[in-house]
Amino acid sequence: MLSAMRSGKNRYFFYALLGLLALGLIGFGSGNIGGGSARSIGKVGEQSVSINTYANTLNNAVQTMAQRFGRTLSPAEIEGLGLQRNVLSAVLSSAALDNEAKRLGISVGDTAVATTIRQTPSYQGLDGSFDKEAYEFALERSNVSAGENETAIREGLARAMLERAVTSGLTGAQTQAMNLISFANETRDFDWIEIDETNLVQPIPAPTDEQLNAFYTENPDRYTTPVAREITYAWLSPTMVEDQVEIPADELRNAYDLQTERYNRPERRAIDRLVFADNDAAIDARNRLDSGSITFDALITERGLEPGDVDLGELTKDDVSTGAADGLFDQDELGVFGPFDSDLGPAIYRINAILQAEITSFEDAEEELHAEMVGDSAARLVSGLLSDIDERLAAGATLEELTTETQMELGQISFTSESEDSIAAYDEFRDAAEQANVDDFPEVLELSDGGFFALRLNEIKDPTLRPLADVKDMVITDWIAAETAKALQTRGEAIIAEIASGKSIADFDVVVETKTGANRGARDEQLPITLISDLFELDLNAATLAATDDTVVIAQLKNITAVDGETGETAILLDTVNTELRSQVSADILDLFSQALQQDAGVTLNQVVINSVDSQIISGQ
Template sequence: MLDIMRQNAQGWGIKVLFGIIILVFIFAFGMSGFDGNTDPVIAYVNDEPIPTQEFVKIYRQTAEILREQDPTIDPDQLQSPEFKKAILNQLINSKILEAEARRLGISISNSELYYEISKIPAFATAEGKFDKARYQGYLQGRQMSASTFENDMRSSNLIQKIQEYVAIPAVPTEAQARALFDWAGERAQIDYYYVSGADFLDKAKIEDAAIEAYYKANPNSFTVPTRSIIEYISFTPEELSVYEDVSPEELSSYYAANKDQYEQDEQVKARHILLLVDENASAADIKKAENKIQKILAKAKSGEDFAKLAKKYSEGPSKTKGGELGWFSRGAMVKPFEDAAFKLKKGQISEPVRTRFGFHIIKVDDTRESGQKAFDQVETEIKNTIAQEKAADSISTKLDHAIDLLASGMKLDAVGEELGVAIQKSEKATLENLTRAFGMTEDAAQTIIALPKGSSTEMPIAVDNGYLIAQKVEEIPASLNPLEEVKKDINDFLAQQQAMQMAKIKATVIMGKLSTPATAEQGLKSIKKDLKTSEPFGRDGFIPGLGMNPKLAETAFASTKNTWLPQAFELPGGYIVARLDERIPPSEETWESQKQAILTSLERQQANEMINSFMTELRSKAKVEVVRPDILNN
């Protein structure tokens, strides 16, 4: 019946079972002690029994469905009392709804039932018509009687029907949808003055006693966790590809067969010298930068080595590489820079170019026209691709062989020699860096950390793009870093805290002046030249260019234009004082494009609320007795 449940979106498996499964539950199929040989009744609902066998059946069906959806699921979650209680609660709710349907005279007629069965894709021909032979074959293959299957379908559709009746009043108006749209789509802008914590770092004074007190109060922050040194063999296409031979014929054949993959856009290879200038710099600062960039340009055009000039004068991150930017296509750089670079010929140097970063001098070292990449440009790439494809095909065979050798008692170094692959050795590995370096799960990393010294993993560990088998060669116990080794880090941390506190005090003082009528004008004058306007932001609290602060967003949306917000707000690196500049409603065009989706979503939400309220009321009146709680807790 599981295929049918998955395929029939209106059926019991979706509407009832998945209605209560929290999707973040991760578990695997396995019933432990659930063998069905328990008390025949697990619970009573209004004196109607819920057989233990029925509970076990639903439990197993749910587990199997979710296991098939995610084969990597964790078996421990299946045993959790919370999950078992969720399954039982759903069964209880189903019994209550079925009883209420009988009380209200709601039923599923035979014609309704047969119509629903006829819509199930598993029983349809290629033309979409119901095939009775397929239906009977399905039941026979699962040793299920038609009456059992049809009773399940009848119960499922009965519950669905009563839920639909309850949700009939869920018809949101366009006005309700528009109000929700306007609220969610509105944006705000603030004027703000930023007080940076970094401006106070040189004033922060941290005493040795404070450092020592912090060290003693936070030992966990300075404890080096248990570490392991492991040797391992990595069974991934990337690692095993180095052992694969690729012939010249294979390279040329692959290139000829995949020429369309090697089309390239027009490209330039360039380097630059950058003088940083703020977008909102004063005219004096801009003029100063222009004079300096012109002097550097004169040196470059007189024949001085451009790379050496970049190392000496450039203020960009590429200065250590002589300003080298490598190859790039259109769209990779800001527009003014791109336009200038693509106009230059090989060896030419540009006039100064202004972008939002500052002034640039660009030199083009080489150019490539659009078209197909030459074979020598992609030869290494093709070789790696073919080698990795060959390696991927060999992983299963090599892994099976390795597991057999380990099971026979062979040590990992001998396994590597037998397979003809290198053994690799880790640094001092922790749970965190194993998961990060290999892309394995935390449970898998814990398996490696927990290995006794000298022993190997019994089963391969899943990692990114493959598997790994490991052997622990050394274990280093957890230890506390000496104070002297971490003293500077603690000092820097406490200094940053102290600097942020000073920034908060300054921002609070400014905010107080701005909010007080007698000092507001003077306060505004003192910060006006540094007052900025934010990008528009929504109610979630993320302000582009500033960071995340939901409380700031909430306060701004509740404020009025040009009113200073009543407190200083912390953002990454400092504090701001702010006032509401503008509230921007969403556009009519956006409303028209989203109206139907919002109405549908709102209807679904209202329906769910009605069904949940209805279910809560029925549950409060029902007599529910769980007679075998031990089944849920084992």
């Protein structure tokens, strides 16, 4: 398929960068970025790529990616994402098209440039018309003159004409679109059964000594101990000192009184609010809602708003304006209410949820509060001992001495990758145990619950095959499981052979389940993950099987529901897929065309300037 289909995620990102070129002269004051008197990072043929264009596009790309991640990206992350490389490729692609447009004599007049300027949102005032001050401010921010900006717009319009000429006449492949839709939306109906060891003709007999020896020899990894790190440790956790903590009754009561929001939550409502300019507009909207001619959600959309714009969250009666409080909190049902006066004007409200008051008495909360306060006090007590323990270790105390002189407890563990009990449940201990060396000096390390520990690695034991006598019961269990799986597989294949010869899946004295309308992406917790996809490779009434840990599932295909290309929904979907395919083909053709132009015209780059721009933008994040 096209390269666009082979590398979809990278393709979308690359062409998103081309879109950012439209912002290349807006939103980033580059000043003397790049240093010296250089004004471009290079050129394609006779078309220069200005420092501003590259810098602004890179900055926009970095900021866009930071918004997706929800945080500032480090230089290493920006490098790992390949932002500089992709931005450079995008601006060179644009420059190649500009160079070709000039070679062919493609250009636009002043009227087209003026129209574009007037229609650019960044140059418009609050009323949507062209604002000279906004235009001058945008140019000042981007550190370009009006002439430079108009030249960039003229080049962009000419470039767009060339792009349309290259991609015009492309049509979507109806057959390809239908194949894609059919692949995704065809469904299968099937019957299935699950067989286990109770469905075997004969039970699995006990293994002989020869069979056990052979299985043990063929599967040594199952019975080999992992690498074991023999560790001595001393530790102290808050739970070890909780019996030393006493919480006075008056402190418990004070803690309860200070947490009224936790233990005495008033009644709340989850509320949406739609504000109107005047009462007449609010009443008109309410009448339309009552008549059923519009829904509340449609009313939000009609106003040009998003659901988040009207969502007030969970509010108490005190959180709502006086004019609406009684009208909303006297309601026992969900729905639309009002209009009521709000702080912003007449408004219609929607109650999405009613959350009853939650009152917890001191007596009911006392046990929970006591446990929390004891835990906090114990953690502070342990924390106060940390520096003393650290000093003792620094003075040469052994772990054994620490446990006789302090409240720390001594322990031994044969630590492996499978250890998870007691202190090995802590990630901090596990990390320290895996990194320790035999000659390391013990140091105090903190635990996530406020405790701390110190450890000493005594030796490392290599993996060892355990004697058969020690693991005989395990070997027997494993052998029986393996033989059962083989027998179930054999039985399942025999059932499929009988189905192929004319029998139905209902003929085998096993409970039959039916599943309908399953597409290729369907998932069912009762079925092996590969079973449904395998059914799409079968002819009608054929069967397939898939094994689980201790069963085999057999499915027989009963019905194939193809996609009806004549339905309205499919027609809409076909149009959408065709549009996407045309977009993908256009993008690929433009990409290939630009690469060919760059090869023909030649590309020269000033890597010193490029590195300088990269450094200044990325280090400034």
